[in-house]
Amino acid sequence: MAAGVKVVPVILVIGPTKWRSRYRARISPEIEASLPKWWHRRGDPVPWPVDMRACLADALRKEHQPATIMEAEAQRRTSPLETGFFLELLEKLPVGRFFAFWPRGANPAGLLWEFPLLVERAGTPPVTPDTVHVFPQDGVGDWDPETGLFEFTEKGYRTTYQRDISRCGFQIWRWSDYPTLIEIVRRVGRYAPPVKR
Amino acid sequence: MQLEKDPLGYLLRNKAGFAILEFLNDGKARPPREVRHTLGLHPQTLKEAVDHLNGLGLVSLMVPPGSKPRRVGRGVALPIELRVTRSGQEVFQLAEEVASDIRSRVRRHEKTLPAATVDRWLPA
Structure with a gap:
C-alpha cells in the first residue's frame, strides 16, 4: 500500500444468508x-437475507460509509476455509x-457461526462494544423495562451461542x-463512527 | 413503530424522551431500572420513549462486555444498559437551546398564551 494513503475501516454487514x-x-x-441485481437471477420471488445485507451495505455506501458483505469480497479469498476467509x-x-442483520424467520446458522469468531476477539479492536452493532427485528428479541433484560424470543435459536455473545458486549x-431498518442503519452508520485503530 | 423523521422535533414534543436524554447526557451507560426510578417514569412510558430514541439513533441498548446472561423460560436474557450516542448528545444540546428559547418567550407572553402552552413550557 502506498505510504500516506489513509485506510478507511469498512463496515462488514454480517448475518444470515437464507x-x-x-x-x-x-x-x-x-x-x-x-436490492442487488443478482437476486433476480436466482429466480426466487422473495429476496434472501443475503440480498438484504447487500442492500444495507449499499445504503451505507450512499451515506459515504464504506461497507460490504462477505459474499461480495470473494476475490480477496486465499483461504480455502470459510473461517479463514x-x-x-x-x-x-x-x-x-x-x-x-438479524431478521425474523431467518436461518441463523451463519450468524451463530460469525458471533463466536467475534467473541474470540472480544475486547481487541475492531471487536469492541462500540463497534459491534446488532439489529434484531421485532420478534427476534425484546427488552423489559422492569427487569432491564433483553430476551431472545424467537424460537429455535441456540441459547449456548446467545450466552457466548454477551461476553463480547455490543449495541x-x-x-x-x-x-x-434502512433508516436506522443509515443513522447508526453516520453517527457512530468507528473507534480509531 | 412509526419512526419520526426529525429527532429534534420528537425531543421537543416528547417530555419523557427529553428527560431520558438529559439524564443520559453525561455519557454513562445506565440500567433501565435506574433511569426509570430516577425520572419517576412508568415502565411502559420508558419503553416507548427508549424504543423511539433507539430507532432515531440517539440512545443505544448496550449489552456491556462480560455481562452475565440469565436463563428465562427456554431462552436466555442479557442485561442491558442505556447509553446516549454522540448524535444523541448533539441533538439534545440543540433541543435544550431551542427549549430554553421557547421558555423565555413563553414567559414573556405568559398572560396572553393559552394555559396549556404555559403549563407545558413553564411547569410550576
Whole structure:
C-alpha cells in the first residue's frame, strides 16, 4: 500500500444468508428497487437475507460509509476455509465495525457461526462494544423495562451461542420493518463512527 | 413503530424522551431500572420513549462486555444498559437551546398564551 494513503475501516454487514424453510419475508416494493441485481437471477420471488445485507451495505455506501458483505469480497479469498476467509477479511479490508442483520424467520446458522469468531476477539479492536452493532427485528428479541433484560424470543435459536455473545458486549438497534431498518442503519452508520485503530 | 423523521422535533414534543436524554447526557451507560426510578417514569412510558430514541439513533441498548446472561423460560436474557450516542448528545444540546428559547418567550407572553402552552413550557 502506498505510504500516506489513509485506510478507511469498512463496515462488514454480517448475518444470515437464507430464510428458514417455509418462511417468506414481506419486503416492500421500495426496498426491492434497491436490492442487488443478482437476486433476480436466482429466480426466487422473495429476496434472501443475503440480498438484504447487500442492500444495507449499499445504503451505507450512499451515506459515504464504506461497507460490504462477505459474499461480495470473494476475490480477496486465499483461504480455502470459510473461517479463514472471515478472519482474512478482518485484516485485509480492514474491518472497523460489524453490523449484524438479524431478521425474523431467518436461518441463523451463519450468524451463530460469525458471533463466536467475534467473541474470540472480544475486547481487541475492531471487536469492541462500540463497534459491534446488532439489529434484531421485532420478534427476534425484546427488552423489559422492569427487569432491564433483553430476551431472545424467537424460537429455535441456540441459547449456548446467545450466552457466548454477551461476553463480547455490543449495541442493540431494534426495528420493525425494512424501510425502518434502512433508516436506522443509515443513522447508526453516520453517527457512530468507528473507534480509531 | 412509526419512526419520526426529525429527532429534534420528537425531543421537543416528547417530555419523557427529553428527560431520558438529559439524564443520559453525561455519557454513562445506565440500567433501565435506574433511569426509570430516577425520572419517576412508568415502565411502559420508558419503553416507548427508549424504543423511539433507539430507532432515531440517539440512545443505544448496550449489552456491556462480560455481562452475565440469565436463563428465562427456554431462552436466555442479557442485561442491558442505556447509553446516549454522540448524535444523541448533539441533538439534545440543540433541543435544550431551542427549549430554553421557547421558555423565555413563553414567559414573556405568559398572560396572553393559552394555559396549556404555559403549563407545558413553564411547569410550576
